[in-house]
Amino acid sequence: AAGLPAVAQGTPSVRWRMSTGWPKSLDEMYGSADALCKRVSELTEGKFEIRAFPGGELVPYAQNMEAVSNGTIECNHVLATAHIGTNTAVAFDTGLSFGMNARQHNAWVQRGGGLELLREMYKKHGIVNFVCGNVGVQMGGWFRKEIKSLADLQGLKMRVGGIGGMVLTKLGAIPQQIPPGDIYPSLEKGTIDAAEWIGPYDDEKLGLNKVAPFYYSPGWWEGSASITTMVNEKAWNDLPAPFKAAFETACNEQTLRMNAAYDALNPPALRRLVAAGAKLNFFPKDVMDAAYKTSQELWVELADKNPDFAKIYPEWRKFQEGQVAWFRVAESALDNFTFNAVSRSSK
Amino acid sequence: AAGLPAVAQGTPSVRWRMSTGWPKSLDEMYGSADALCKRVSELTEGKFEIRAFPGGELVPYAQNMEAVSNGTIECNHVLATAHIGTNTAVAFDTGLSFGMNARQHNAWVQRGGGLELLREMYKKHGIVNFVCGNVGVQMGGWFRKEIKSLADLQGLKMRVGGIGGMVLTKLGAIPQQIPPGDIYPSLEKGTIDAAEWIGPYDDEKLGLNKVAPFYYSPGWWEGSASITTMVNEKAWNDLPAPFKAAFETACNEQTLRMNAAYDALNPPALRRLVAAGAKLNFFPKDVMDAAYKTSQELWVELADKNPDFAKIYPEWRKFQEGQVAWFRVAESALDNFTFNAVSRSSK
Numbered sequence: 001a002a003g004l005p006a007v008a009q010g011t012p013s014v015r016w017r018m019s020t021g022w023p024k025s026l027d028e029m030y031g032s033a034d035a036l037c038k039r040v041s042e043l044t045e046g047k048f049e050i051r052a053f054p055g056g057e058l059v060p061y062a063q064n065m066e067a068v069s070n071g072t073i074e075c076n077h078v079l080a081t082a083h084i085g086t087n088t089a090v091a092f093d094t095g096l097s098f099g100m101n102a103r104q105h106n107a108w109v110q111r112g113g114g115l116e117l118l119r120e121m122y123k124k125h126g127i128v129n130f131v132c133g134n135v136g137v138q139m140g141g142w143f144r145k146e147i148k149s150l151a152d153l154q155g156l157k158m159r160v161g162g163i164g165g166m167v168l169t170k171l172g173a174i175p176q177q178i179p180p181g182d183i184y185p186s187l188e189k190g191t192i193d194a195a196e197w198i199g200p201y202d203d204e205k206l207g208l209n210k211v212a213p214f215y216y217s218p219g220w221w222e223g224s225a226s227i228t229t230m231v232n233e234k235a236w237n238d239l240p241a242p243f244k245a246a247f248e249t250a251c252n253e254q255t256l257r258m259n260a261a262y263d264a265l266n267p268p269a270l271r272r273l274v275a276a277g278a279k280l281n282f283f284p285k286d287v288m289d290a291a292y293k294t295s296q297e298l299w300v301e302l303a304d305k306n307p308d309f310a311k312i313y314p315e316w317r318k319f320q321e322g323q324v325a326w327f328r329v330a331e332s333a334l335d336n337f338t339f340n341a342v343s344r345s346s347k
Numbered sequence: 348a349a350g351l352p353a354v355a356q357g358t359p360s361v362r363w364r365m366s367t368g369w370p371k372s373l374d375e376m377y378g379s380a381d382a383l384c385k386r387v388s389e390l391t392e393g394k395f396e397i398r399a400f401p402g403g404e405l406v407p408y409a410q411n412m413e414a415v416s417n418g419t420i421e422c423n424h425v426l427a428t429a430h431i432g433t434n435t436a437v438a439f440d441t442g443l444s445f446g447m448n449a450r451q452h453n454a455w456v457q458r459g460g461g462l463e464l465l466r467e468m469y470k471k472h473g474i475v476n477f478v479c480g481n482v483g484v485q486m487g488g489w490f491r492k493e494i495k496s497l498a499d500l501q502g503l504k505m506r507v508g509g510i511g512g513m514v515l516t517k518l519g520a521i522p523q524q525i526p527p528g529d530i531y532p533s534l535e536k537g538t539i540d541a542a543e544w545i546g547p548y549d550d551e552k553l554g555l556n557k558v559a560p561f562y563y564s565p566g567w568w569e570g571s572a573s574i575t576t577m578v579n580e581k582a583w584n585d586l587p588a589p590f591k592a593a594f595e596t597a598c599n600e601q602t603l604r605m606n607a608a609y610d611a612l613n614p615p616a617l618r619r620l621v622a623a624g625a626k627l628n629f630f631p632k633d634v635m636d637a638a639y640k641t642s643q644e645l646w647v648e649l650a651d652k653n654p655d656f657a658k659i660y661p662e663w664r665k666f667q668e669g670q671v672a673w674f675r676v677a678e679s680a681l682d683n684f685t686f687n688a689v690s691r692s693s694k
Contacts, residue, residue: 042592043390098685101678103450103483106603107610136450137677199677218681245389252600256453263454267669270676282680292688321693322614324686329617330484330546331448332682333629334565338445339671339679341639346668 014243016050016235019058019067021078023180026202028265029227030054032133032258033077036229036250043246048239052077065090065230069125074235077132080228081162089121089308092316093129095224097163097295099316102134102259103331104323105224112319121308128236132251133227133258136266138219139203140283141196142212144187150286159183159195163298164221170294171287180206187211198225200269201262209278216281220291227258361590363397363582366405366414368425370527373549375612376574377401379480379605380424383576383597390593395586399424412437412577416472421582424479427575428509436468436655439663440476442571444510444642446663449481449606450678451670452571459666468655475583479598480574480605483613485566486550487630488543489559491534497633506530506542510645511568517641518634527553534558545572547616548609556625563628567638574605 018037022030030052037050059067064076065083080093092114095105108114109131122129141160147153154172165175176192186192188211195212196219197203209215229251239247274280283291299317303310365384369377377399384397406414411423412430427440439461442452455461456478469476488507494500501519512522523539533539535558542559543566544550556562576598586594621627630638646664650657 039592039596043589043596045589098681098688101682101685103606103610107607110604110607111611137681139677200673218677218684220681220684223681223685242390242392245386249386249390249596249600252603253596256599256603257457259450260454260457263450263670263673264458266677267673270673271669280676288684292684296692321689322618323610324689324693326547326610326614326617327682328686328690329627330486330565330613332679332686334445334484334567334570335448335674335679336683337565337567337635337639338448338570339675341445342668342671343675345643346671 012047012240014048014239016048016074017058018050018052018229019055019064019073019076020052021055021061021064021076021082023056024054025180025205026198028201028258028261029133029135032227032254032261033229035257036077036132036254039250039253040243040246043250044243048243048246050075065125065127068127068230068232071126071232071234073232075229075231077227077229079162079225080129080230084162087121087125087308088302088306089312091163091302091309092312093118093131093228094162094226095222096299096316097167097221097223098292099223100320100323102136102224102226104320104327105134105226106131106255107323108316108319109226113315114319117312117315121312122230123233124308126233127230128233130229130231130248130251131226132229132254134255135198135222135225135227135262136259137199138222138225139196139199140216140219141194142187142203142208143194143214143216144190144212145193146214146279146281147216147284147287149284150290153287156194157192159186159192160221162221164196164219166298167221167291167294170298171290184208184211199262199266200273201265204269204273209273209276213277213279214281215273215278216283218283220283220288359394359587361395361586363395363421364405365397365399365576366402366411366420366423367399368402368408368411368423368429370403371401372527372552373545375548375605375608376480376482379574379601379608382604383424383479383601386597386600387590387593390597391590395590395593397422412472412474415474415577415579418473418579418581420579422576422578424574424576426509426572427476427577431509434468434472434655435649435653436659438510438649438656439659440465440478440575441509441573442569443646443663444514444568444570445639446570447667447670449483449571449573451667451674452481452573453478453602454670455663455666456573460662461666464659464662468659469577470580471655473580474577475580477576477578477595477598478573479576479601481602482545482569482572482574482609483606484546485569485572486543486546487563487566488541489534489550489555490541490561490563491537491559492540493561493626493628494563494631494634496631497637500634503541504539506533506539507568509568511543511566513645514568514638514641517645518637531555531558546609546613547620548612551616551620556620556623560624560626561628562620562625563630565630567630567635
């Protein structure tokens with residue numbers, strides 16, 4: 001159209017493939033990857049086209065990190081902790097159990113030295129990482145029976161992976177790896193006793209409230225589920241500067257927008273789940289205390305085994321302590337007052 | 348350089364001026380406006396250049412909204428509540444006292460129908476608005492004497508404007524309008540009893556701890572200080588689509604990055620202030636309760652007087668109630684546990 005900046009003659013066209021860690025049914029998570037690609041295209045007048053693929057289509061879910069590392073695909077869109085088998089330090093990219101919340105994590109990444117530390121670690125894998133989304137605090141999952149104390153976790157077969165699975169193992173539970181489509185029948189038959197998925201908006205689609213009515217909060221192992229796009233280092237270095245700027249800006253935009261989407265969609269979904277019979281519950285104090293203590297022990301163990309983990313952990317922890325001190329003075333003080341006041345007046 | 352997308356022949360060049368509401372000494376706030384402009388330039392290969400100006404250089408601070416409305420300047424970068432004299436409903440753009448926190452506000456704007464409501468209101472002023480930053484919860488300011496109860500606010504002369512000033516007037520205080528450079532001498536001489544500015548990082552530069560040592564939290568009138576760029580509607584409509592995309596994406600990026608910057612910079616600044624003698628305090632419960640109640644009464648009054656306020660308020664409030672219900676289940680539950688646990692172990 002007249003007045004539109006014409007596509008420059010001679011501008012190179014770049015085509016990338018993005019393998020996501022999500023089935024299309026996770027419409028916000030997959031949708032955010034898709035929105036990222038669309039934005040990059042829009043910002044480059046269609047010269048830099050990235051196509052997002054549902055999980056498993058290009059490479060198996062578990063190989064999303066390796067495939068970027070070896071250049072099979074240019075980039076992915078994943079929860080980095082799905083790849084702690086490759087390097088446990090990727091956990092700092094997603095967030096640790098009882099770690100920083102979404103805002104604090106973003107502060108660490110954007111202005112607290114976090115991105116630099118993560119980049120140094122990923123460089124060893126030939127990867128350049130970008131934060132490109134956040135789910136916020138996830139739920140603790142669906143349980144067939146009430147959890148009255150820590151003792152009820154003994155021998156409990158639960159669908160949970162990553163860091164949560166490592167901590168829960170130490171607490172006596174038995175983590176299970178089960179694909180999303182098998183969660184419902186496994187809970188129905190009692191093959192497993194519990195399953196965590198994401199939060200109200202995504203959980204609702206699986207209908208787990210019908211087979212495991214006890215819905216626990218909070219998902220302490222994912223207090224900030226930060227989403228990552230890992231980019232093959234050579235593919236990144238080959239990009240023209242304006243395409244790099246477009247990619248980075250679009251990632252930052254999705255970090256804001258994915259979190260906003262989940263924050264907007266979770267409240268009505270939770271109301272519908274409770275109306276449909278979900279019994280909302282909080283983990284008992286002794287479970288929370290034991291999980292916190294066990295998590296701290298786990299960080300020491302992981303630091304002993306992995307120099308990358310050992311390098312990032314003290315910096316990350318120091319930043320968290322500063323955030324906690326400040327959030328207790330301002331954010332939490334006002335949140336707690338306002339949430340109580342609004343809650344009272346809206347009853 | 349070879350391989351770079353060449354600037355398209357025939358692409359129109361656009362030059363805009365952005366009048367900010369900040370002196371350059373607010374280096375993060377002004378810096379975010381500047382970063383927004385630089386990013387837009389980078390995304391458009393220098394074809395869309397916006398130049399940010401310190402407050403007062405292009406138009407007086409108080410005329411930033413009017414100047415965009417009448418096309419004197421193409422855009423501004425302000426705290427919208429500085430313009431409640433023009434339309435009280437702009438308060439929903441910045442955030443109300445005891446309103447939503449930064450994440451909740453962004454959820455409302457991005458996915459909760461908030462942007463559409465704000466756009467409809469601003470359209471009457473010939474303005475298209477964009478959220479482009481957030482400071483988070485501000486501090487409640489510096490006081491020469493301790494505030495032990497609500498009675499201590501009677502007759503208290505305080506430098507505070509906007510919504511905070513309206514609520515504090517109802518509580519018996521006497522708001523004062525004083526330019527930043529005059530705050531220190533006014534407090535020193537006792538011409539005023541208290542002054543609010545922003546938060547630890549910016550407050551530190553004014554050195555107010557030396558003349559008004561009682562530092563109060565939280566700044567309940569700015570629980571989410573969301574920053575706005577108002578764009579002249581005609582200037583916006585004249586932009587080519589890729590320039591619109593660049594501007595919008597850069598605003599979303601700064602919404603994330605300004606908040607991250609303040610979250611990263613405030614904790615060490617608060618530590619330094621306390622070490623330098625600031626006496627950190629929380630507003631007494633009766634002050635908080637009275638301020639909350641008075642705020643709710645104020646919304647009813649403002650809705651009675653202004654149809655724009657009346658239209659947005661019930662939608663905004665309904666969204667806040669949903670956010671509060673959900674945040675109490677997940678975010679706050681985990682924040683409160685983790686903050687206590689980390690705080691105990693970091694002592």
